[in-house]
Amino acid sequence: MSANQTPSAPAPGNDSGLAEVPAAAIGTGEPEPVAAPGILKSIVRRPATIAAGVFLLVLTFIAIFAPALAPYDPDVQNLLLRLRPPNAEHWLGTDDYGRDVLSRLIFGARVSLWAALQAAAVALVLGLPLGMIAGYRGGWVDAILTRIMDALMSAPSLVLAITIVAVLGAGITNAMLAIGLVMAPRFFRVARAGTMDVRHETYIEASIALGCSTLRIAVRHVLPNVLPPIILVISVSLGTAVAAEASLSFLGLGVQAPAASWGSMLSTASSNMRLAPYLVWPPGVMIFLAVLAFTYVGDGVRRALVRTRSGN
Amino acid sequence: MIRYASRRLLAAIPLLFVVPLLVFALIELAPGDPAVVLAGDEPTPERVEAIREELNLNAPVLVRYAMWVGDVLRGDLGTSFLSDQTVIELLTRRMATTMSLVLVAMIFAVVLGATLALVATLRSGGIVDRFVNGLASIAIAIPGFWFGLVLASVFAVGLQMFPAFGYQPLADGFWPWLSHLVLPGIALGLLPAAEVTLQLRSALGQVMKSDYVLNAEAKGLSRSSVVFKHSLKNACIPVVTVLGFRVAEVLAGSVTIEMIYNMPGLGRTAIEAVQGRDIPVLLGFVLFSTTVVVLVNLIVDISYGYFNPKVRS
Amino acid sequence: MARETAPAGTRTDATGGTADLLRVENLSVEFPSPSGGWQTTVQDVSFSLKPGGSMALVGESGSGKTVTSIAVMGLTGATGGRIASGRIVFDGVDLTAGTQKQWRDLRGPGMGMIFQQPIRSLNPAYTVGDQIAESVRKHLGMNRKQARARAVEMLDMVQIPRAAQRIDDYPHAFSGGMCQRVMIAMVMACNPRLLIADEPTTALDVTVQERILELLRDLQEQTGVALLFVSHDLAVVAELCRDVVVMYAGEVAENAPSEQLFFHPRHPYTSGLIGSIPKPGLSTDRRLRAIPGGIPAPGAWPHGCRFSSRCEFAVPGRCDVAHPGLVRLDGAAEHHARCVRAAELSLDGVTV
Numbered sequence: 023m024s025a026n027q028t029p030s031a032p033a034p035g036n037d038s039g040l041a042e043v044p045a046a047a048i049g050t051g052e053p054e055p056v057a058a059p060g061i062l063k064s065i066v067r068r069p070a071t072i073a074a075g076v077f078l079l080v081l082t083f084i085a086i087f088a089p090a091l092a093p094y095d096p097d098v099q100n101l102l103l104r105l106r107p108p109n110a111e112h113w114l115g116t117d118d119y120g121r122d123v124l125s126r127l128i129f130g131a132r133v134s135l136w137a138a139l140q141a142a143a144v145a146l147v148l149g150l151p152l153g154m155i156a157g158y159r160g161g162w163v164d165a166i167l168t169r170i171m172d173a174l175m176s177a178p179s180l181v182l183a184i185t186i187v188a189v190l191g192a193g194i195t196n197a198m199l200a201i202g203l204v205m206a207p208r209f210f211r212v213a214r215a216g217t218m219d220v221r222h223e224t225y226i227e228a229s230i231a232l233g234c235s236t237l238r239i240a241v242r243h244v245l246p247n248v249l250p251p252i253i254l255v256i257s258v259s260l261g262t263a264v265a266a267e268a269s270l271s272f273l274g275l276g277v278q279a280p281a282a283s284w285g286s287m288l289s290t291a292s293s294n295m296r297l298a299p300y301l302v303w304p305p306g307v308m309i310f311l312a313v314l315a316f317t318y319v320g321d322g323v324r325r326a327l328v329r330t331r332s333g334n
Numbered sequence: 335m336i337r338y339a340s341r342r343l344l345a346a347i348p349l350l351f352v353v354p355l356l357v358f359a360l361i362e363l364a365p366g367d368p369a370v371v372l373a374g375d376e377p378t379p380e381r382v383e384a385i386r387e388e389l390n391l392n393a394p395v396l397v398r399y400a401m402w403v404g405d406v407l408r409g410d411l412g413t414s415f416l417s418d419q420t421v422i423e424l425l426t427r428r429m430a431t432t433m434s435l436v437l438v439a440m441i442f443a444v445v446l447g448a449t450l451a452l453v454a455t456l457r458s459g460g461i462v463d464r465f466v467n468g469l470a471s472i473a474i475a476i477p478g479f480w481f482g483l484v485l486a487s488v489f490a491v492g493l494q495m496f497p498a499f500g501y502q503p504l505a506d507g508f509w510p511w512l513s514h515l516v517l518p519g520i521a522l523g524l525l526p527a528a529e530v531t532l533q534l535r536s537a538l539g540q541v542m543k544s545d546y547v548l549n550a551e552a553k554g555l556s557r558s559s560v561v562f563k564h565s566l567k568n569a570c571i572p573v574v575t576v577l578g579f580r581v582a583e584v585l586a587g588s589v590t591i592e593m594i595y596n597m598p599g600l601g602r603t604a605i606e607a608v609q610g611r612d613i614p615v616l617l618g619f620v621l622f623s624t625t626v627v628v629l630v631n632l633i634v635d636i637s638y639g640y641f642n643p644k645v646r647s
Numbered sequence: 648m649a650r651e652t653a654p655a656g657t658r659t660d661a662t663g664g665t666a667d668l669l670r671v672e673n674l675s676v677e678f679p680s681p682s683g684g685w686q687t688t689v690q691d692v693s694f695s696l697k698p699g700g701s702m703a704l705v706g707e708s709g710s711g712k713t714v715t716s717i718a719v720m721g722l723t724g725a726t727g728g729r730i731a732s733g734r735i736v737f738d739g740v741d742l743t744a745g746t747q748k749q750w751r752d753l754r755g756p757g758m759g760m761i762f763q764q765p766i767r768s769l770n771p772a773y774t775v776g777d778q779i780a781e782s783v784r785k786h787l788g789m790n791r792k793q794a795r796a797r798a799v800e801m802l803d804m805v806q807i808p809r810a811a812q813r814i815d816d817y818p819h820a821f822s823g824g825m826c827q828r829v830m831i832a833m834v835m836a837c838n839p840r841l842l843i844a845d846e847p848t849t850a851l852d853v854t855v856q857e858r859i860l861e862l863l864r865d866l867q868e869q870t871g872v873a874l875l876f877v878s879h880d881l882a883v884v885a886e887l888c889r890d891v892v893v894m895y896a897g898e899v900a901e902n903a904p905s906e907q908l909f910f911h912p913r914h915p916y917t918s919g920l921i922g923s924i925p926k927p928g929l930s931t932d933r934r935l936r937a938i939p940g941g942i943p944a945p946g947a948w949p950h951g952c953r954f955s956s957r958c959e960f961a962v963p964g965r966c967d968v969a970h971p972g973l974v975r976l977d978g979a980a981e982h983h984a985r986c987v988r989a990a991e992l993s994l995d996g997v998t999v
Contacts, residue, residue: 173352176631180586181604181623182353185616188608189360189372265477269590272479273605292483292594299487306480314475545767551725552762553782553833554754563781567772643817644771 071322094122126282133283138263144202149209157217216248261316412614421618431599438519447530473528479590482521537569578634674733706894721750759834765826769818776814801832824855896953918994
């Protein structure tokens with residue numbers, strides 16, 4: 023179970039598997055916040071997680087320094103060099119406008135990662151505070167918010183994202199807004215569960231009695247308890263978002279021409295399948311590896327959380 | 335049982351209308367005149383007026399939403415902006431393709447997943463077991479639509495083993511129907527297949543360690559009876575749960591697969607609706623998808639009664 | 648592994664008399680150890696059982712008694728372990744030398760087993776009738792209808808009320824005691840010659856325990872099935888079994904006919920177990936004696952006598968230097984003890 027789903031964004035099923043593990047673990051664990059260094063140390067012990075992390079770092083590096091690394095301008099067309107298979111000048115060949123595939127792949131990393139970050143940020147900004155409010159207030163606020171989030175989760179995620187894009191208009195920002203909205207319930211559930219865990223702990227009741235402001239209590243006492251599982255949801259969601267961005271851009275709802283993302287490159291590959299079958303591989307492999315890497319990092323975080331928990 | 339099922343169904347109905355409410359809210363919140371925005375790049379005044387009319391944009395958002403819900407409950411999903419067809423007509427005409435695709439994908443997932451999980455369980459701890467597990471964990475990260483592209487490129491365009499594109503109704507014969515569904519079905523079924531494999535393998539591993547399986551061995555039953563009768567049925571419970579969740583994602587995944595294989599299904603309809611900002615059709619599609627998900631979850635709940643007799647009483 | 652002084656079971660039966668139904672000879676069982684490699688959990692265990700006889704394997708949890716009984720059933724592999732050495736001879740056939748299939752075919756008509764957790768031993772997904780019927784269909788070749796009738800008959804026999812209706816109930820509809828009755832019915836349905844009962848009453852209420860034991864005793868009288876009874880509870884064993892094998896830390900500590908063992912124990916561990924039996928009616932000045940400490944885990948077995956660290960009679964320099972063998976004791980018929988001081992100690996047995 024994890025961050026990937028076919029062309030789809032977040033799945034309800036996905037969540038109930040991954041996102042709930044830490045929430046449940048928190049439930050049985052100690053009220054004290056988990057110390058972040060403990061988690062890091064635990065992650066570092068797993069080679070698969072390290073490899074995945076290193077891959078993602080390299081990818082980030084490539085995305086940041088894309089202009090320096092790419093051999094060609096990704097958007098410059100050369101109609102004389104259309105659909106050339108991989109060769110010495112163009113290592114991964116050229117696409118239907120004669121653009122260098124490798125350069126587009128490198129710039130695509132930029133788009134894909136940035137988009138994934140945006141989507142995860144939207145989901146975090148929506149889900150975390152709402153989840154904490156629902157968990158802290160309880161009562162009808164909780165009931166209504168939970169209903170809405172459950173409904174969001176029960177709709178097929180990509181269908182929902184497509185609908186939102188339809189209303190807002192195509193484009194990478196709107197697409198990521200849609201994906202972020204669709205992923206928000208994961209953050210909501212984890213934040214809510216983590217908050218409910220500590221809501222009635224003595225140290226929080228004491229802070230209330232001392233007259234601390236709710237905001238202060240939330241930031242100082244509740245947030246540290248909610249954050250570790252949220253880190254897990256973030257890494258899982260980034261993988262989901264990479265896959266979802268690819269799907270939406272493939273469908274022409276995400277990144278708009280001429281900009282390249284891995285998804286839109288697959289769209290090009292799809293329409294030139296007969297003449298240029300080699301176009302199918304590079305973007306697909308990159309999406310696959312990125313999703314796999316986020317999954318492994320998420321898995322490492324999950325194991326680390328469980329271990330830190332049981333270690334307490 | 336029937337009372338339980340119908341109660342669950344009734345409780346799920348409000349759920350169906352939450353997502354459309356969100357769509358209405360988004361239309362309201364979107365900057366600019368929604369009618370102009372929805373009319374696309376070069377709106378004609380007539381089209382803007384038509385949209386205003388169709389969506390009752392002159393009324394407050396909640397009123398519009400209530401009217402839409404009222405229409406839906408009366409069985410009226412509205413009329414497409416792009417064609418004169420009613421949304422219901424449009425959806426029912428395209429439904430068979432998508433349902434066939436989803437069906438083939440799910441059957442592929444269950445058959446392949448169950449086979450791999452069983453083989454791995456029988457060779458527990460061996461090379462085959464580890465290979466199957468590794469394969470499935472990797473397959474889970476493969477984007478389904480890319481896998482669809484690869485399959486089309488290799489088996490349809492390259493080796494010409496299957497028709498590359500399009501769809502033949504079942505009425506034209508079973509084999510033409512199936513041959514058009516093999517590649518897209520496999521592409522769509524890859525992820526659920528991997529999940530069934532992992533889930534069933536781990537559930538079987540648990541069950542095989544249980545006291546009642548040891549007891550089945552102590553009764554001198556054959557190996558196949560121990561595995562197929564005494565282990566499989568109990569191991570199915572978590573698998574069915576996952577499959578239930580997965581149907582929603584398979585349905586969503588059919589959108590991209592239908593685009594790749596040029597199949598006239600609901601997904602293609604939805605994309606056309608997005609391109610034409612055909613909100614009634616989209617709302618219908620969302621409603622339909624959510625309904626399917628709710629129904630599937632209901633079936634999953636009912637199936638627990640079969641797999642776990644305790645639920646029945 | 649050197650054969651030690653011949654224990655009870657290993658005598659050959661060439662001299663006549665009834666042939667043994669079950670002979671366990673120098674059995675050692677291993678399980679994978681967490682640190683890699685294999686860990687011996689049962690070592691060099693021997694005993695034998697006549698047709699229709701009754702024998703108890705007694706010891707605390709961790710003594711290896713359940714592992715031994717599982718090995719007799721041929722289920723060591725199914726529990727993740729393996730038989731490292733020794734033989735299990737059933738009805739004159741060496742099962743350890745035969746195939747898995749041979750052993751599998753014996754389970755049911757030859758030997759059957761009931762377990763400590765009856766509720767968990769029944770498959771929750773099938774009716775009890777189905778689970779009884781499948782055994783008899785497989786082993787007695789009955790058809791569906793005959794098997795169903797047999798299932799009703801067996802439920803009747805183990806005194807489950809309204810057997811004809813209860814047959815279609817699922818295990819969760821039965822109490823623990825009733826589940827154990829179902830288990831007994833299931834095993835006895837194939838007319839086995841050996842019934843292994845692994846702590847069959849431990850998980851049950853005290854009031855129910857007694858009735859299950861009665862049922863076992865009645866069944867043994869009626870059918871002549873041989874009983875291998877595994878228990879930590881000597882009091883229960885005393886009522887039920889003719890012979891007793893006391894196990895400690897994976898090996899036999901003492902074995903003898905029940906009466907002999909109870910009145911004249913020769914191993915301090917046996918004496919300690921007898922002392923820890925609660926006795927109603929005794930005044931508080933005869934307090935319950937508990938053996939201090941716990942069984943050493945496999946892999947942590949001491950070099951000398953494995954019981955020495957807990958033994959009040961242990962003598963440094965004698966008990967902790969060499970691993971004592973199982974010695975046949977003078978005077979008593981078929982009485983063996985694994986204690987270097989067996990001849991010199993005078994131990995408390997059951998006092999009347």
